[in-house]
Amino acid sequence: MNGSEIYHRLISLIEERVLKPGDRLREADLAERFGVSRTPIREGLKRLEAQGLAVHEPNRGMVIPTLDHSQINEVYFMREVLEGTAAGLAAKHASKPEIEILQDLVDADRKRIADKDSLVRSNREFHRRLCLAAHNRYLVDQIDHLRLSLILMAGTTLDTPERRETAVEEHAAIVSAIAAGDGEAADKAARLHISHAHKTRLRQI
Template identity: 50%
Template structure:
């Protein structure tokens, strides 16, 4: 048995994280032996993890191989619709239930994230942390679980909308406005602002995709 070098994370979590941070991108082939070597597991837990990821539609078959799945235009639109509604609900509940400490943490995140402007991948990681904190501030475990599933699928987009010119600065301003609505206990405004934030992210992604087509 190969020694586990992953700090307690199981094979599923390690592969999922690698997809999430872009180590493996849509279309990349995942090979049991290579994954076992990279993450320090035997092939059995790797095989089980791959089967689980395939069941969740994060991996798909290409002949006999498993590759990281990709999203077509319709799937992307559907995902953003669901994300917008669920995130809007999370913001509404956060305005009702967030503690003063949670609001302070959110504000600190936005301040710190200004230092990451110009690095889209670092901004993307910070953006995920921010949204996760809003989800947790809703204090609704079932909503958090559903949003975890949605954000898991977001990893299949390969690139971040924060790579669009000016999107990083705009996103941080939107984050700050969402926090203020939460701090003021204005659920309607928090929900509206967060859904508008998701809509702006979707528009930025469509613009990036259009540029790719033009190339």
């Protein structure tokens, strides 16, 4: 297992909340966990640090950082801009199969409201598919980078059944606008969805 593989494994562990903001990242512990030498661990941690997903703290060493209130606001502001733009572009460029996949995700999600963990995974897939449907590689790269910041936030905005139901219907509105080829409505629906998620996140903290 090389440094790149270690990096992606660490990302997955943070995303799945096995590793959480505030946790220490000890080379020896990680080497034992993954069954490798410290060299690939060191390489993976350097890449994690370059992405802002690990920082050095006095007397603690390398840790997973916690986003403060201002940083959370900044991340959600950029999400509105970027994902709104992605939805607007998807209304112009998404293929029929891409739209059908988005609709299939919405239909499936309506049946899994009670299963939070499953819905959280599906929610990530929906947003990934939405961004890909924009057919703009530079936009996708920016959103992928922003997604890394999101995994530093504790918990999920889908903690309550009420928010889960609302979020799925917001996804449905985005897909409807994309299917209709209405870029302005798709942009507006996506921005509204992220704005509601932002408010939910602020209430949680």
